[in-house]
Ligand SMILES: Nc1ncnc2c1ncn2[C@@H]1O[C@H](COP(=O)(O)OP(=O)(O)OP(=O)(O)O)[C@@H](O)[C@H]1O
């Protein structure tokens with residue numbers, strides 16, 4: 001589905017406010033039809049990046065190319081982008097029709113054609129009968145859809161969305177996530193999306209651009225970020241993770257062993273950047289950890305005492321305290337009530353070597 | 362009694378409103394009502410008559426005065442809005458820091474006495490004034506131009522006096538406009554002109570209307586500026602009321618003229634409310650806009666309005682497109698929004714117009730001459746000597762300070778509890794209550810003054826207490842005017858106050874009184890002091906009520922200045938004005954500092 005035409009190219013962007021660095025070294029490409037999400041904690045520079053691309057903020061440094069044309073300092077009305085604001089920014093004194101017609105009028109389209117186009121997008125967002133209403137007479141979800149319709153109607157190169165679902169309640173948000181995703185797939189629009197909700201990012205995106213502290217931390221598919229995080233921050237931010245300290249014991253040929261707490265030796269695939277004796281962290285997802293039977297073995301094994309068992313509906317979480325102090329969690333699909341395991345029981349946890357991710361500290 | 366009792370029962374939680382209701386009922390509503398009654402009653406009989414109104418409309422004189430009043434007010438409103446809009450726009454769209462700094466330059470003239478500012482224009486515009494001096498020095502004119510004692514003078518003076526009010530009102534509405542809307546318009550393809558005229562301007566119209574209304578209402582009750590800067594042909598209706606009361610003692614006729622003034626004000630209000638709704642006065646955007654489901658006339662005018670604004674927007678964009686063709690904007694280099702520069706320059710000029718003239722009063726106060734002339738002949742302190750040696754001036758200063766402190770205290774005691782209720786309790790008729798509390802601001806002051814004068818005379822005789830010619834009468838009257846400022850200021854601080862602090866204190870075991878005393882009041886103390894200072898300035902600067910109530914005996918400073926100015930505007934007045942200017946500026950800076958600290962402290966906690 002992802003085309004090869006490049007819609008957006010961002011190079012080396014930097015923006016500061018006095019002493020505060022809001023964004024630096026930002027660099028990525030966006031292909032036609034792609035859904036890319038900027039994900040990151042509050043203050044990590046997501047909005048700043050979006051605003052620079054929209055032309056609402058001028059960067060200190062760097063370049064923005066839209067559709068192969070340099071647009072770094074072009075005014076936003078010349079950029080051929082669409083933007084959905086967090087609070088939708090629908091014009092309160094205009095009806096839904098007038099709101100959606102606005103960008104077409106700015107492009108001086110004939111009124112008869114405008115009417116057709118407005119109806120077309122209203123049908124797409126499945127609100128064909130609200131054209132005469134004022135925005136405030138619509139529910140939050142409906143306003144959201146109108147904002148999207150206003151953006152789509154002039155077929156911009158890229159649609160930017162800054163936490164468009166932030167103001168909706170959980171249920172409506174889940175529904176809108178699917179709707180936006182569906183529109184994206186059906187219409188093949190190119191979307192740059194902002195959220196700080198990792199689940200939302202995983203559900204919707206083709207690729208995720210993880211941001212932290214004004215920088216891009218890692219950029220890749222959701223699976224990449226989940227299974228192959230490159231930093232402790234990335235490992236920690238997406239999904240649940242167990243992060244433990246260790247020291248590299250041997251390294252080479254794409255694998256490494258790490259000596260960890262309690263003298264356990266952990267095997268892991270590793271790039272050649274790790275040196276013997278280096279202090280590292282390693283990460284393993286809770287769902288990859290298994291409670292081993294006494295005779296069972298696995299690539300990697302650590303021992304500890306059971307601290308807590310919590311049944312969360314479909315999965316059960318086991319918290320195991322290691323002799324050195326940290327607690328790791330293992331999840332298993334719930335298969336009836338847990339028997340025979342109590343707090344304080346000594347247990348062994350095992351997992352395959354290739355589920356281990358070595359991370360520089 | 363039973364009605365009052367029932368009401369009291371329904372508003373048990375709202376008892377702190379009682380003092381303000383009783384006070385305003387007694388010293389504001391009743392007197393004003395009485396004055397209106399006077400105008401239709403055959404003296405002392407209780408029977409109705411239209412006699413005074415027949416007289417009012419019988420001669421063309423009063424109709425002519427009314428016409429002049431309306432015309433002058435309309436023009437003054439027009440200039441205040443047109444000049445004030447760019448300033449309000451800049452203030453509402455600039456960064457918080459810059460807004461706070463620029464705002465001071467609006468607040469200073471806003472709070473500086475109309476008298477002082479009018480004197481300044483005499484210094485500037487008079488025959489021997491600064492502007493004529495410069496024009497002749499530059500050889501542009503041979504003989505002095507007539508800049509005052511005519512329409513020009515009145516218009517300059519009144520616009521200067523009322524534009525700050527227009528600006529402050531418009532800013533409060535514009536601040537509510539979502540800053541993302543113009544940005545959204547821009548991403549949707551609108552250039553600056555279209556984004557402004559189609560989006561921002563229509564949304565700011567309620568502010569324009571509210572500002573225009575307040576300016577117009579204030580203007581029709583004006584008398585200082587037309588009396589000092591106008592000629593016979595600029596006589597306004599408030600001046601007629603003063604003459605009728607002070608020189609002719611014709612109460613009933615003064616009442617009839619007041620009614621005319623009040624009815625004019627109310628009609629304007631009514632039209633305004635029908636068109637936009639009262640809530641815009643409090644800085645809220647109205648809920649009655651937009652195209653859907655309205656009557657055909659409204660639709661038509663909206664349609665025409667929309668196209669007109671669109672056309673203006675187009676025009677602006679054609680200009681900017683042409684400009685861009687001359688000076689292209691490459692996408693590879695950062696560019697400056699030139700329209701923003703033009704705006705900043707314009708705003709600078711307007712703020713200069715508002716702030717600068719007042720300072721011309723200062724050098725004149727050090728002249729050695731016996732009359733006001735530009736340039737002043739330096740240097741002498743004799744006019745300051747005159748002020749401090751003369752028992753008349755000294756007494757006036759002391760009385761003004763005393764009355765100011767007492768009436769501000771009274772306004773605080775009565776007004777602050779009401780503010781608590783109005784912010785925190787959900788009670789029926791809140792809007793009506795707020796309207797009542799704010800109405801002393803809205804009803805032309807001259808009417809309140811005349812009404813109080815009459816009420817004092819009657820009521821005082823009844824209970825054998827002297828209100829006229831005493832500080833007591835002044836304190837009560839000034840408190841009526843100061844209460845709205847107290848309520849508004851305290852309400853603003855309370856709205857910002859994080860009520861969870863009180864809940865926290867409550868959960869820690871403090872009872873409501875202790876919470877109020879140990880938590881709330883310390884946190885909003887700065888806000889309370891600011892409210893007190895605003896109330897004090899209101900009284901300290903007040904002329905209209907003092908004009909009647911002081912009765913020539915208990916003279917306040919503004920009253921003394923006015924009497925002096927009617928004889929001749931002389932350097933003593935410049936000296937007094939300078940003292941006032943320094944004093945008021947200090948107070949404003951203190952009040953603003955405290956208010957900002959209060960806003961910061963109660964919300965950031
Ligand atoms: N106008 C401004 N003036 C000063 N600092 C700013 C301004 N705008 C943003 N910043 C700072 O720049 C940094 C990045 O802000 P940005 O709004 O891009 O974050 P964000 O990732 O969008 O956060 P959020 O999830 O909270 O929206 C923050 O530290 C912020 O305080």
Ligand SMILES: [Mg+2]
Pocket residue numbers: 046047048
């Ligand atoms: Mg943001």
